[in-house]
Ligand SMILES: O=c1[nH]cnc2c1ncn2[C@@H]1O[C@H](COP(=O)(O)OP(=O)(O)O)[C@@H](O)[C@H]1O
């Protein structure tokens with residue numbers, strides 16, 4: 001008994017030196033782990049905001065973007081946090097009562113006021129960009145367009161945001177910023193990956209933008225936009241076709257068929273059984289078709305559907321001019337276009353129409369697409385209405401035309417073939433943000449995409465913390481071993497005294 005007690009008392013690990021070392025060691029390890037954990041703990045995120053109003057020809061939409069307040073320059077960090085569709089038509093439709101254009105925006109701006117934290121209101125930039133509807137109004141009646149802008153500005157200034165102005169975007173800007181949006185959201189810019197071309201179909205204009213190896217801008221400077229983003233140079237080809245958005249294209253196609261001002265138009269682009277009385281003046285009330293107005297036409301015409309895809313494609317083709325091209329190659333209307341290259345994203349009305357027609361899957365061969373469209377166009381109007389009770393009648397009546405127009409524009413206009421048609425992806429959103437020009441426009445105006453790639457530390461933060469922890473532990477073990485001479489001697493067979 002007494003021998004055993006003596007052994008316990010003499011246990012060398014129970015000497016003051018080892019106890020002190022062990023305590024210090026445990027404290028050091030706990031402190032290290034605590035510091036590493038605390039340092040890596042996610043901090044409550046603070047956000048900044050930006051608001052863009054897209055004043056399109058058919059309607060206006062408001063988008064709010066947010067991004068972490070500390071890191072403005074990180075790719076893919078700016079996200080759409082709210083979108084609001086303004087009630088009523090596009091602002092260009094208010095030419096005869098401009099104040100209504102301003103008033104129409106207030107509901108969505110109220111929503112924005114609720115969404116953005118009050119303390120951020122005054123620093124949140126607010127932009128309004130108008131596209132082809134206002135371009136056309138400006139061509140037609142520039143003083144009416146000025147009045148609409150005055151009314152809109154007055155309305156926007158009443159909100160607590162930092163209003164940065166309302167203006168018409170050029171066609172090049174609209175195309176180029178759509179391309180920036182798509183590639184920014186796909187993280188293709190900072191990572192210097194192959195870029196995705198952008199196809200935007202609006203109501204009054206349509207844009208095509210892509211990077212092609214055989215395009216440096218020298219052939220056609222008007223179609224060139226140069227960007228330096230994250231240290232990479234891009235020579236972007238872009239073209240906007242005014243009057244080739246789907247609503248103006250429909251007018252042009254109808255106008256083709258009304259040259260002699262008949263009382264009835266038998267239209268292959270509308271379903272059989274569709275019949276409406278329409279005003280000639282409404283049809284020709286646009287600079288896209290006004291010059292074609294037939295002399296001595298009656299006030300109204302009878303618009304009757306015939307539902308025939310191939311005949312519809314024939315009349316649609318007639319709104320394009322394919323005969324002349326003064327460059328090495330053209331799309332249509334004597335517009336230069338380099339060889340198509342890379343993947344493409346098609347958004348806005350491209351998506352709405354192809355999604356309605358169940359044709360967003362581009363692995364469906366083009367022949368099958370046309371077969372399905374033929375069948376759809378030939379479906380009687382009553383049956384179409386029965387099958388889609390919730391769909392707005394104006395959209396529903398036009399999907400046969402719109403689908404035919406999209407296929408014709410892509411294949412005959414831009415020269416997509418069966419081989420490269422699958423390179424197109426019909427998209428609405430990318431990672432929660434709508435595809436469109438608005439995000440690219442805001443990123444550009446807030447200088448959020450740097451021209452040069454930012455320098456980054458050689459190690460990611462978590463890697464750095466782990467390495468420091470391992471090295472500290474190794475040093476600690478070395479330190480303990482360096483004190484070995486001070487360690488109390490410990491014999492395997494303690495002598496019993
Ligand atoms: O749900 C839908 N179904 C079909 N078309 C739609 C739908 N929502 C919007 N659109 C169409 O998308 C187009 C949007 O054009 P926008 O108003 O942006 O004109 P813009 O870009 O030429 O100025 C319009 O032709 C509009 O009718």
Ligand SMILES: [Ca+2]
Nearest residue numbers: 056131202348
């Ligand atoms: Ca648009």
